[in-house]
């Protein structure tokens with residue numbers, strides 16, 4: 491059942507080239523000229539006229555929501571708010587009839603997200619679900635939606651569900667943008683071309699698992715880690731930190747790289763690994779100077795960089811290269827080394843990666 495892998499988590503990490511293809515099959519046309527999402531077509535006017543999109547989720551799904559916010563704002567030009575379901579449901583949120591509420595949940599059973607859906611439905615909003623488990627409670631309580639189609643996720647730490655959630659949100663953002671003409675035809679075709687290349691690029695990164703495993707052995711001493719990223723890679727930093735704390739019990743926090751100097755840099759010493767996602771983007775130079783500030787305080791740098799990178803590599807104790815892609819698709823690649831890093835560190839530490847202490851796969855109580 492683990493397909494020859496020692497743990498479900500590793501199997502699920504390695505399934506991602508296939509699960510991403512499955513998630514995009516029939517949605518991103520292989521001839522490279524079209525994206526379709528049934529849930530969008532049926533509700534086209536609602537999406538085109540939405541005043542605002544609110545995305546509600548918990549945990550890893552909330553991180554996917556953050557990436558979705560960047561993509562929807564960039565391509566669809568609709569304002570987006572991302573909410574923790576547990577907070578949203580107990581505030582007195584202002585919800586309008588022309589708001590769209592997107593609920594993201596792998597299990598489709600998370601109690602707080604289900605309650606957030608009920609609340610928004612009662613307020614008259616249109617509710618769109620992005621879930622993995624077919625026929626679960628959240629999809630049964632939404633008006634429309636889109637399944638991620640990655641198959642059962644058994645490892646408690648979410649991996650393949652996360653990348654598929656990001657893929658669905660990205661497809662949705664591009665599709666709304668194309669219909670609203672906030673995305674040009676040329677940009678649209680280029681996005682589709684790049685989306686189609688993602689599964690094979692993920693497969694490339696997975697070949698580096700052995701290299702990451704070797705490096706993970708030097709990590710057992712660490713009590714604290716910081717993950718940094720900017721733009722589309724900021725939520726990836728949050729996700730990398732969550733993966734590490736869940737399964738290796740090492741305390742980790744994700745920050746937008748530029749926030750370091752507003753406090754967390756005080757923590758940096760030679761004992762503190764700092765994991766920086768520094769792929770090519772228009773903030774690459776800025777991230778580089780954030781890294782220099784950490785180096786100056788003797789922090790140890792582990793970086794995720796774009797293939798061919800020289801500068802950040804030269805500043806790092808260890809780096810993993812990922813293939814080049816468009817900024818909005820970077821999370822689908824940059825998260826892979828972080829999933830592998832958390833996995834290998836946890837294994838080296840002898841932790842039970844599939845069943846970490848105190849955690850349940852679906853949180854059906856609040």
Ligand code: F6R
Nearest residue numbers: 549550551595596597600647648
């Ligand atoms: C992290 C993780 C959790 C879940 C969260 C939401 O690896 O698995 O943080 O993401 O409990 O679960 P779903 O997506 O099922 O609503």
